[in-house]
Each structure stands twice: as C-alpha cells, then as structure tokens.
Amino acid sequence: MPLRRLSTLPRSNLATLPTHLEQGPQFEDGPRLWIKRDDLTGLGAGGNKARKLEYLCGHAMAEGANCLITVGAGQSNHCRMTAAAGARLGLETHLVLSGDRPDTLVGNQLLSHLFGAHLHFTGAAASHWGALEIAREVLTEELAADGLRPHSIPMGGSTAVGALGYLAGFIEIMLQSQESGFVPSAIVFTSSSGGTHAGLLAGKALWRSLGNDVPDVVAIGAAKGVLMGMPDVVALATATLALVGESGVLASDVEIDADYLGEDYGIPTEGADQAIQWAARTGGWVLDRVYSGKGFAGLMGHVAQGRWGVDDHVVFIHTGGLPSVFIDGGVPL
Ligand SMILES: Cc1ncc(COP(=O)(O)O)c(C=O)c1O
Incomplete structure (x- = not known):
C-alpha cells in the first residue's frame, strides 16, 4: 500500500x-x-541529488512552477544537479552560492553555468548555512515579485x-x-x-x-x-x-x-x-x-x-x- x-x-x-x-x-x-x-x-x-530532484521537480511541475531556486556551498553538487534538472525540464534556474564570483568558473560552477543557470554569489562563508538560506528566501521573493512562479528548494534538497x-x-x-x-x-x-x-x-x-x-x-x-x-x-x-x-x-x-x-x-x-x-x-x-x-x-x-x-x-x-x-x-x- x-x-x-x-x-x-x-x-x-x-x-x-x-x-x-x-x-x-x-x-x-x-x-x-x-x-x-x-x-x-x-x-x-x-x-545522490538526482533521486531527490525527481520528487522535488515533480512537485514543482505539479504546482505550475516556471523557475527553480536553490542554495549551497560555492562548489555545491546539489546546485549543479538542480541546474541540470532545470535544463531538462525547461525551467529557469537560479543558484545562491557561498563565496565570491571567481575570475574563472571551474568544477560544479562551470557545469552549472553550462546548464544555463544564473549564479548568485553571496560572499558568505560556506559554513554560514543560515545566511545562505536567508539569501535564497530573499531571491525567491524578488523573483516572485518580478512575475515568475518560483519553486524554492532548501539546502541539499532536504x-x-x-x-x-x-x-x-x-x-x-x-x-x-x-x-x-x-x-x-x-x-x-x-x-x-x-x-x-x-x-x-x-x-x-x-x-x-x-x-x-x-x-x-x-x-x-x-x-x-x-x-x-x-x-x-x-x-x-x-x-x-x-x-x-x-x-x-x-x-x-x-x-x-x-x-x-x-x-x-x-x-x-x-x-x-x-x-x-x-x-x-x-x-x-x-x-x-x-x-x-x-x-x-x-x-x-x-x-x-x-x-x-x-x-x-x-x-x-x-x-x-x-x-x-x-x-x-x-x-x-
Ligand atoms: C557528493 C555528496 N555526497 C553526500 C552529500 C550529502 O547528502 P545530504 O545533503 O542529503 O546529507 C552531498 C550533498 O550535497 C553530496 O553532494
């Protein structure tokens, strides 16, 4: 059952x-x-995030979202995979990241960019999880105010x-x-x-x-x-x-x-x-x-x-x- x-x-x-x-x-x-x-x-x-994203994105699509937002450390695997999910599903994707924008994108940031996501660098330290979550909430409100229908995913999709x-x-x-x-x-x-x-x-x-x-x-x-x-x-x-x-x-x-x-x-x-x-x-x-x-x-x-x-x-x-x-x-x- x-x-x-x-x-x-x-x-x-x-x-x-x-x-x-x-x-x-x-x-x-x-x-x-x-x-x-x-x-x-x-x-x-x-x-591992692909398993979570199947249900998270299923939920987002069911509620009619047209945009994904999530958050993580500068080199977050979760953010990179959310960017890929957004690309697959045709959803605009925004990533709130720790640290500053580097001169050259490498690793997960490079891939996230390749998948078409918007990268928002907060300048916060990677272990300042609370500050990063607040930045995600603020961005979600801003994008909603701009007329998008965002589905906002907390740290790690957890x-x-x-x-x-x-x-x-x-x-x-x-x-x-x-x-x-x-x-x-x-x-x-x-x-x-x-x-x-x-x-x-x-x-x-x-x-x-x-x-x-x-x-x-x-x-x-x-x-x-x-x-x-x-x-x-x-x-x-x-x-x-x-x-x-x-x-x-x-x-x-x-x-x-x-x-x-x-x-x-x-x-x-x-x-x-x-x-x-x-x-x-x-x-x-x-x-x-x-x-x-x-x-x-x-x-x-x-x-x-x-x-x-x-x-x-x-x-x-x-x-x-x-x-x-x-x-x-x-x-x-
Ligand atoms: C490679 C890898 N292993 C393990 C984890 C931990 O998973 P969880 O955030 O669900 O605890 C993560 C989370 O980002 C990860 O990227």
Missing part, C-alpha cells in the same frame, strides 16, 4: 535508475563490501518531498541485495544536510513494517551542521514516511558519526585522503575530499574497529562529487 502510494506522487523522470550495486573486495578479516553507484545517476554528471528519493533508494538497495542473496548488515554513506539520511531512515522503517530484517543506517557526517540537526533527522524522516501514509521511524535508528569530518565542511582530512587512494586503487572508484572520501573513511574506520565480521555485507552508497575532483586540491596526489 505505501509503495503504491509512493508511485502516485508527482515525479519527474530525471535519474537513470536503478543504479548498480557493485561488489567490492572482501576486507581482510572484515566484511564483504558493496558499492551502490549513486555517483552514476546520470543527471548532470550524477550524484525536505520531506526530496527525501522520498532515498526512501525509494533504500527499497532499491534491499531488493538488489535480496537478488544477490544477502541482507546488508549496514548501509554507510556521507551526510551533510540530512535528506539522504532521513529518506533512508524512512525506507528502513517502511521495510521493517513489512516484516523484513533491516540494516543499520550509518551516516558519516561531512559538516558540523548535520550534528546540530540530529533531532531534525527523525522529524524529517517521520514527515517523509507520512507522505506515503506510514509511521514508525525510531530515534534509536539514528546513527551519525562525526569522527571523520575533521575540522569542518570542505576541509580535507588525512583519513579521507587515504580512503580516496584505497578506493581508486582497489575498485577504480573516484571519491572526493568534501563528501564521499570522508564517508568512505568512516566505513574503513568501522571496519578497522572490527564492527563487522567476514559474514557481514556492508553497502557504501557512493553519493558522487566527481566535478570537485578536477579542481586544485580536489584529490590527494
């Missing part, structure tokens, strides 16, 4: 789904590794509607694992604005309510803000699940590990750099320093602490981040 309800909600077809669940090596005395290739969701060079993408993503992982003959012990991923996390928690609650065994959902924090938002993850997951007429998210399901984020968002860590090298040389996977490298460092840290044995299967969701790899200092050399 809830899954049927999910299929009736507005959705724009933007992502290439299902993404592959790819087998990695067995860690020595540790678990079997699987990589969920959400870096290959297709939209605008791929990444609303209940956006998180539906990872409710569906959780079910996708469980069905793929079933086909491969295992139940994962854990699903590990990088978290910042919390929408991916909330969606996975909603999916977990739904899957459990259908009588299935469920994995741990392990969020590795990449920004300090996510830790302050911890109670909100339960509220967001509950609101997400309510959209399909269900309840059952447990506060005890929430696990956010802050040990791998280092000083803060966007500041490289030695652990992430080692994880990036390991992933590149072992599986040919390209992780980045801001997000997926820190998440994978978290997974490797839990493996080193002996959390899982040789019979366990652990899924790492590769959430993307490729464009920042081509910017100075985007990967360790």
Whole structure:
C-alpha cells in the first residue's frame, strides 16, 4: 500500500535508475563490501541529488512552477544537479552560492553555468548555512515579485518531498541485495544536510513494517551542521514516511558519526585522503575530499574497529562529487 502510494506522487523522470550495486573486495578479516553507484545517476554528471530532484521537480511541475531556486556551498553538487534538472525540464534556474564570483568558473560552477543557470554569489562563508538560506528566501521573493512562479528548494534538497528519493533508494538497495542473496548488515554513506539520511531512515522503517530484517543506517557526517540537526533527522524522516501514509521511524535508528569530518565542511582530512587512494586503487572508484572520501573513511574506520565480521555485507552508497575532483586540491596526489 505505501509503495503504491509512493508511485502516485508527482515525479519527474530525471535519474537513470536503478543504479548498480557493485561488489567490492572482501576486507581482510572484515566484511564483504558493496558499492551502490549513486555517483552514476546520470543527471548532470550524477550524484545522490538526482533521486531527490525527481520528487522535488515533480512537485514543482505539479504546482505550475516556471523557475527553480536553490542554495549551497560555492562548489555545491546539489546546485549543479538542480541546474541540470532545470535544463531538462525547461525551467529557469537560479543558484545562491557561498563565496565570491571567481575570475574563472571551474568544477560544479562551470557545469552549472553550462546548464544555463544564473549564479548568485553571496560572499558568505560556506559554513554560514543560515545566511545562505536567508539569501535564497530573499531571491525567491524578488523573483516572485518580478512575475515568475518560483519553486524554492532548501539546502541539499532536504525536505520531506526530496527525501522520498532515498526512501525509494533504500527499497532499491534491499531488493538488489535480496537478488544477490544477502541482507546488508549496514548501509554507510556521507551526510551533510540530512535528506539522504532521513529518506533512508524512512525506507528502513517502511521495510521493517513489512516484516523484513533491516540494516543499520550509518551516516558519516561531512559538516558540523548535520550534528546540530540530529533531532531534525527523525522529524524529517517521520514527515517523509507520512507522505506515503506510514509511521514508525525510531530515534534509536539514528546513527551519525562525526569522527571523520575533521575540522569542518570542505576541509580535507588525512583519513579521507587515504580512503580516496584505497578506493581508486582497489575498485577504480573516484571519491572526493568534501563528501564521499570522508564517508568512505568512516566505513574503513568501522571496519578497522572490527564492527563487522567476514559474514557481514556492508553497502557504501557512493553519493558522487566527481566535478570537485578536477579542481586544485580536489584529490590527494
Ligand atoms: C557528493 C555528496 N555526497 C553526500 C552529500 C550529502 O547528502 P545530504 O545533503 O542529503 O546529507 C552531498 C550533498 O550535497 C553530496 O553532494
């Protein structure tokens, strides 16, 4: 019933789904590794935001919007993918970004520009999330006053509607694992604005309510803000699940590990750099320093602490981040 309800909600077809669940090596005395290739969701060079944008843009189209606005750090993957979604759907797209306009656009900014988005640089520091959100609200009002019908998307697309993408993503992982003959012990991923996390928690609650065994959902924090938002993850997951007429998210399901984020968002860590090298040389996977490298460092840290044995299967969701790899200092050399 809830899954049927999910299929009736507005959705724009933007992502290439299902993404592959790819087998990695067995860690020595540790678990079997699987990589969920959400870096290959297709939209605008791929990444986790494509799943959220399917529901966010479905909603925007249903309410007759003709313009998208969103916000993020200067090199936001979410903003780049929203720009690509706008291009696909024929919607004018405005991005509110931290920092100042550089002389030359690179990485996600270059791609966002290529997708035709308007880039608004605020001069704010990347970790000043509150100031960036206010700038988004002000711009939304200005564009509405100019006669546009904007659909304004908060940081990371982390609303209940956006998180539906990872409710569906959780079910996708469980069905793929079933086909491969295992139940994962854990699903590990990088978290910042919390929408991916909330969606996975909603999916977990739904899957459990259908009588299935469920994995741990392990969020590795990449920004300090996510830790302050911890109670909100339960509220967001509950609101997400309510959209399909269900309840059952447990506060005890929430696990956010802050040990791998280092000083803060966007500041490289030695652990992430080692994880990036390991992933590149072992599986040919390209992780980045801001997000997926820190998440994978978290997974490797839990493996080193002996959390899982040789019979366990652990899924790492590769959430993307490729464009920042081509910017100075985007990967360790
Ligand atoms: C590559 C990548 N991984 C992980 C995340 C974290 O996702 P969320 O904002 O849903 O917590 C982001 C968010 O921008 C991202 O770009």
